Amino acid sequence: MRRGEEFQAAIKRGKRAGRPTLVAHLSVSGDEAPRVGFVVSRAVGGAVVRNKVKRRLRHLMRDRLDRLPRGSLLVVRANPPAASARSEHLAAELDLALDRLLRRRESATDGHR
Template sequence: MSEGRAPVARPVGKGPDRLKKRKQFLAVRRGEKRRGRLFLLEVLDREDDLPPRYGLTVTKKVGNAVVRNRIRRRLREAVRVFAADDMKAGNDYVIVGRQDALGATFDELTRELSRRIRGAR
């Protein structure tokens, strides 16, 4: 058994939905951009009360498929475990991963993601 931090159990319920269509990702580009060292967060207020939605993307400039997938997995887990509670209903979020997200500690990644989602600079 590995020594380390136990996964945090989230309450059973409806978490954020995923953005899946290109059209949805492009729509979010019209919204606010919150730039950071680890990722770019784009936020669009849909002006409704539906659950929040999020999407992840990592461009080919970041690295090969293995590197991009590792960054995506880290960001997806950070959203699932920590940042989903910070997302506001009626908003769409697109997280554009950067190379530094791979080298950052998971705690640093989750703190930065939660801070950006809440809107802090």
């Protein structure tokens, strides 16, 4: 995801799940392939640290893309503790956030059947 409108759509209209190291926003509409964007602010660290965090998150999301429904816009925002978090911890936090978002989405769609 690269366009500001997509980031805004996911953040404003989507569901949110927060963890100490990251916050995930998920919005689902349409039928295109899922897209993911990352937000790593200066609060996380300098440019080298921010890029490292972004690369780690991108790598972790590659294995989890198949969990997202078609039409998904997912924004993963790193919090400052992400800079010093071990990869295993970051992966666990990402899984917890995704589980919460996807479980909420399933329960919301179950009520409309």
